Amino acid sequence: MSVREEFDAWAAEGKDRGMEDRHWHTAKHVLARMPVEPGDTVLDLGTGSGYALRALRDTNDAGPCYGLDGSPEMLRNAREYTDDDGIGFLRGDFDALPFATDSIDHVFSMEAFYYAGDPPHTLEEIARVLRPGGTAHIAVNYYEENVHSHEWQEFIDIEMTRWSGPEYREAFREAGLAVASQDTIPDREVEIPPADAFPTDEFETREAMVERYRELGTLLTVGVATE
Numbered sequence: 115m116s117v118r119e120e121f122d123a124w125a126a127e128g129k130d131r132g133m134e135d136r137h138w139h140t141a142k143h144v145l146a147r148m149p150v151e152p153g154d155t156v157l158d159l160g161t162g163s164g165y166a167l168r169a170l171r172d173t174n175d176a177g178p179c180y181g182l183d184g185s186p187e188m189l190r191n192a193r194e195y196t197d198d199d200g201i202g203f204l205r206g207d208f209d210a211l212p213f214a215t216d217s218i219d220h221v222f223s224m225e226a227f228y229y230a231g232d233p234p235h236t237l238e239e240i241a242r243v244l245r246p247g248g249t250a251h252i253a254v255n256y257y258e259e260n261v262h263s264h265e266w267q268e269f270i271d272i273e274m275t276r277w278s279g280p281e282y283r284e285a286f287r288e289a290g291l292a293v294a295s296q297d298t299i300p301d302r303e304v305e306i307p308p309a310d311a312f313p314t315d316e317f318e319t320r321e322a323m324v325e326r327y328r329e330l331g332t333l334l335t336v337g338v339a340t341e
Contacts, residue, residue, distance in 0.1 A: 134165040139303040140332040141224045144253050145170055147336075153177040154219035157243070159208060159236075160184075160226020164192030167201050170222075180213075182206045208236040213243040221250040225332075228256050228274045237289035237337075244339035250291055252282070253299070257333045262317075262326040282335045291337030300331040 145166060150156060152175035158167050161181025170176050181203045183189050189203045196203070206212045208230040221240050230236040240250050256263045258278035267274055277285065283293045304327045309320045317323040 134163045137224050138165065139301045140253065140299045141166055142169065143299050144222070144224065144251050144332075144334055145173075147334075148220055148222065148251055149249065150174050150176050150220055155217065156180070156220045156222060157182065157211075157213065157218045159221060159223040159240075160229065161192060161203065162188055162226075164196050164201065164203060166222060166224060168196055168198065171198055171200055176200070177219075178202065180204060182208075182211070184208075207231075209239065211239045211243050215242050216245045218243045219245055219248045221248070221252075223251070224253045225255055227252050228254055228276065229272060230275065233275045233277070234285055234289065237285055237291060240337075241290040241339055241341075244291075246339055246341060248339045249294070250286075250337040250339075251334065252337070253332050253334045255332050257282075260326070260330045260333070262322065262330065279333060279335075282333070286335060286337040289337075290340060292340050294336040294338050296333070296335045298329070298331045298333055300329065301327040 150170065155177050156167065156170060156179045158164075158179070158181045161167065161183045164181045167179040167181050171179060177200070179201045181192060181201065183192070183203070183205065184207060186205060189205055192203050204212065209232050221244060227233065227236070244250065256266055256274060256276055258276055258281070264276070279296055283296060286293050306320065306323050306327065307314070312318065312320050317326070
């Protein structure tokens, strides 16, 4: 199954709203860290329902914002949810971003980068479209150190890339992005039941669930375009 087919099905089933609810717990902290100045152009890779751009436009004076996704159905839903002429949605491939060189101030991606067919090249494309000094904020829950995410591939028909933190940093540098920071953002909103409620369908112990959400959370790597 292709990325398009997988996420078209998710959108048709209304899963885009579910992803929005889950991702917002940590995505809002990533958005708050982005140094967006009035008029800056922002690109959201794997925009899904478009929630991140709507939130960004609501809280600052960002300029044109673009949400790119490979799923026509996701984009159809995003347009229906969005009443803001400053946000545009377009279908595109992570490996061939439909933007001119040095045309974007900031790139944001939440829980989507690992679906790229050629992740190193995607980073090269991000570096190409960013203006010098522009930033890339790439956030993922599916990464090597998060052992609780490893089984996710069993439930997704498309191939995903699972890198470690050091591998992300190295790939950023190879693509021409200076690594400004890397850390994990905990999810403090998922409710964790008392110990006697375990095992659950997802976790054997309360300690494992605490580790997954409060300690490992979301890996955020921030890169800066150097040329």
